[in-house]
Amino acid sequence: MIKIDNLTKKFGAHISLDNVSCEFNKNESIALMGANGAGKTTLIRSILGYYHPDEGSVAINGLDPIKHRINVLQEISFVPQLPPPIKLNIDELIQYISISANVDKEKIMHYANEMKLDLKANLNKSFFKLSGGMKQKLLIAISLAKKSTIIIYDEPTANLDPKARDDFYRLLKQNEEEKVLLFVTHRLEEVKDLVNRQIYMDLGKVVSDEKI
Ligand SMILES: Nc1ncnc2c1ncn2[C@@H]1O[C@H](COP(=O)(O)OP(=O)(O)OP(=O)(O)O)[C@@H](O)[C@H]1O
Ligand SMILES: [Mg+2]
Numbered sequence: 282m283i284k285i286d287n288l289t290k291k292f293g294a295h296i297s298l299d300n301v302s303c304e305f306n307k308n309e310s311i312a313l314m315g316a317n318g319a320g321k322t323t324l325i326r327s328i329l330g331y332y333h334p335d336e337g338s339v340a341i342n343g344l345d346p347i348k349h350r351i352n353v354l355q356e357i358s359f360v361p362q363l364p365p366p367i368k369l370n371i372d373e374l375i376q377y378i379s380i381s382a383n384v385d386k387e388k389i390m391h392y393a394n395e396m397k398l399d400l401k402a403n404l405n406k407s408f409f410k411l412s413g414g415m416k417q418k419l420l421i422a423i424s425l426a427k428k429s430t431i432i433i434y435d436e437p438t439a440n441l442d443p444k445a446r447d448d449f450y451r452l453l454k455q456n457e458e459e460k461v462l463l464f465v466t467h468r469l470e471e472v473k474d475l476v477n478r479q480i481y482m483d484l485g486k487v488v489s490d491e492k493i
Contacts, residue, residue, distance in 0.1 A: 282306055282431060282461050283328060287337035288324055289486075295297035295349040297323040299335070299485035307430075310462040312472050315482035319467045322362055324482070325435055328463075331357060341431070355382070358424040362465070364416040367408040371400060371419070374408050378423055396422055396448050413440040425452055432456075435465045450475065 288475040290298040297320050305311060313321050324408050327339055330346030330353060339346055341447065346353040367374060379386045391401045398418040417440045425434065438446045453462075453475060466472050469479065473493075481489045 282338045283463075284395045285328070285337070286340075288327060288334050288339060289326075289336040290320075290327060290332055291321075291335050296485050298327065298334075301485070301487055302337075303461060303480070303487055303490065305461045307459050307476050310476040311464065311480065311481055312476040312479045313463060313465045314469065314479065317486075319482040321482055322483040323485075325359075325433055325463070325465065326410055328433065329354070329357065334398060342477075344488055356429055357431045357433060358427045358429040359433045359439040360417070360424050362433065362439070363411070364408075364420060367392055370405050370407050371411075372404040374419075375423075378427075384423065384427045389422050390421035392425040392452065393419060396445060398422065398489065414442060414445060416463075417441055418445060421449055427457070428458070429460070430458075431448055431461050431463075433463045436467070438466075438468075438471065446471065460487070 285301055285303050288298050288301045291297065301324065315321055315323070322346065325336060327344060329339065330350050333347060343351045343355065343411040344353050352412070371379060375386055375389055378384050390400055398415055400419070403411065408419070411419065417437060421437055438449060441449065450471065460474070464476060466470055476493065478485055478490070478492050
């Protein structure tokens with residue numbers, strides 16, 4: 282489903298991805314690990330078509346994520362490492378997402394509720410005024426409500442309290458549809474029950490890749 286071929290991404294003289302090749306296929310749940318600055322987020326942004334490769338290519342179900350951005354993003358649920366600076370209030374944001382990405386509002390409400398995020402009390406609040414954990418909970422609720430064949434999480438639990446982490450992992454385990462799950466984490470023990478492949482990156486390269 283995701284095919285990365287000899288991908289190199291540089292920022293100035295710095296090589297963030299150094300000739301990376303790998304494939305992620307249906308029914309794979311991957312823990313993507315590695316030190317700060319290893320290139321994990323750069324890899325994910327390349328998959329999402331945010332970055333133009335210097336060399337090599339990315340294909341999502343055969344499509345280039347830059348040329349076919351809309352089609353590719355329709356297939357993907359994504360929670361970023363840092364929440365985007367959205368000025369819309371929660372009501373407007375949910376409305377926007379339900380229309381633009383065809384996500385059922387009631388499902389967003391349902392998953393927010395499961396994550397112990399009280400949306401009804403915050404509908405008039407701007408997204409950027411929510412606490413870090415509340416933002417993350419809402420983005421997670423949206424990602425779960427959007428039925429996607431590719432799910433990408435970039436350290437989604439960093440701002441969550443322990444109870445919210447448990448809730449999140451419980452909800453993820455319930456989703457047994459055929460999909461690819463790519464999960465960036467620094468805590469393998471948290472995702473052990475969830476993943477069947479682990480990849481380590483260092484200095485822009487994949488240094489180990491094994492099924493578990
Ligand atoms: N937009 C950018 N402009 C310049 N340099 C960048 C940019 N994005 C990433 N880099 C550089 O690329 C390298 C890899 O960064 P990346 O964010 O991919 O690391 P990471 O593995 O996700 O780390 P972390 O665990 O801290 O999130 C770093 O040296 C970073 O400074
Ligand atoms: Mg990162």
